[in-house]
Amino acid sequence: MTPPTSLAHVDNGPEGSSTLGNPVRTLDPNLLRSTVFKIVLKNPKTVPSSDNGGIAADAATSRERVQVESSSPEFYIHKALIQSLSPELSKHADNDMREGREGTMELSDVDDDTMQAFMEWAYTKEYTTPDPKSSSALLYHTKLYVLADRFNIIPLGNLSYSKITALLAELRMMSGEADVEAVMSTVAYAFDNLPFPTVNPTSSTTSDALSPTFTCSAHTPSNKLLKYLVQYVSWALDVLRSSSHFSDVLATSHDFARALAANSPAATDPLRDILEWAGA
Numbered sequence: 001m002t003p004p005t006s007l008a009h010v011d012n013g014p015e016g017s018s019t020l021g022n023p024v025r026t027l028d029p030n031l032l033r034s035t036v037f038k039i040v041l042k043n044p045k046t047v048p049s050s051d052n053g054g055i056a057a058d059a060a061t062s063r064e065r066v067q068v069e070s071s072s073p074e075f076y077i078h079k080a081l082i083q084s085l086s087p088e089l090s091k092h093a094d095n096d097m098r099e100g101r102e103g104t105m106e107l108s109d110v111d112d113d114t115m116q117a118f119m120e121w122a123y124t125k126e127y128t129t130p131d132p133k134s135s136s137a138l139l140y141h142t143k144l145y146v147l148a149d150r151f152n153i154i155p156l157g158n159l160s161y162s163k164i165t166a167l168l169a170e171l172r173m174m175s176g177e178a179d180v181e182a183v184m185s186t187v188a189y190a191f192d193n194l195p196f197p198t199v200n201p202t203s204s205t206t207s208d209a210l211s212p213t214f215t216c217s218a219h220t221p222s223n224k225l226l227k228y229l230v231q232y233v234s235w236a237l238d239v240l241r242s243s244s245h246f247s248d249v250l251a252t253s254h255d256f257a258r259a260l261a262a263n264s265p266a267a268t269d270p271l272r273d274i275l276e277w278a279g280a
Contacts, residue, residue: 027081027123034080037093038104041073041115073112075119079103085122088151109193114143121156129163135171135182138164142186145225146193161225168232174239183236184245187229191249191256194223221259230259 083090092105099105107115117127117140127144129137141163148157164186174180221227233240240246250257 031081031084032078034078035103036076037079037082039075039077039115040104040106041075041110041112042106042108043111073115075115077119077122081122085156086151086153089153092151110147111143113140114147117144118147118156121159125155126159132167133170135167135174135179137167138182138186139189141167142190142225146190149194149223161228164225165228174236177243177245180240180243181245183233184240184243184249187233187256188249188253190225190229191253194226196221196223196226196255221255226259230256230263233260234263 079093083093092099093103094100113130117129121127121144129140131137141160145157145160145164148154148160168183171179174183221230233246250260
């Protein structure tokens with residue numbers, strides 16, 4: 001197979017294929033001379049269940065969702081390039097199992113937009129964000145952070161983290177319900193998809209790495225994005241507490257609820273000192 005000279009995204013669905021364009025950063029030419037590696041997204045598509053033979057269903061049944069297999073988008077990347085991004089990705093691309101032999105890796109729980117941004121970043125070390133000044137971009141960055149954490153892609157994790165904190169610093173206190181929903185959707189996704197190892201309370205209470213406004217406990221998350229989000233929500237609690245989005249996440253994410261309860265109310269603006277505290 002001839003290696004592509006551009007980032008390619010092939011969708012098996014009705015819209016056909018698309019191309020992101022030529023790489024814009026200078027890459028080691030050897031990375032672009034390698035064979036290609038295929039990444040296939042295997043995500044079920046959720047659709048509403050149909051009414052049974054036109055018979056009116058009860059309210060609970062009408063809200064049921066069924067999952068059917070969607071088309072499987074395929075993304076192509078130079079094999080040497082993906083191996084250079086992290087040791088974990090290198091193991092996926094070069095092993096004696098099926099994915100190594102066939103040059104194909106299947107990924108679940110990653111959507112098209114996130115993979116498209118990852119492919120752009122892999123070649124350019126930057127990614128384009130829809131509505132970059134809007135709070136809706138928080139979840140977009142967080143999905144990339146989760147992907148980076150999953151495969152230990154440290155530069156991408158640092159970039160997406162910096163975009164999240166910069167956007168929150170620019171937004172300051174949330175100005176409306178749309179901002180609250182965006183923030184809480186980000187919190188929910190992060191706590192659902194990032195590991196929740198905790199800080200040892202006996203060893204971290206005197207650590208210089210932690211902000212003095214944060215109370216260490218057995219429920220203090222050690223992941224820097226989770227720590228940042230808990231501190232931010234604690235600081236903005238007066239705005240959030242009356243929102244149904246906040247109460248919904250509090251009720252469904254037990255790790256978040258425990259971490260928030262362990263955090264004393266933030267008396268200072270986390271956007272001023274949290275970057276140093278969270279280890280950015």
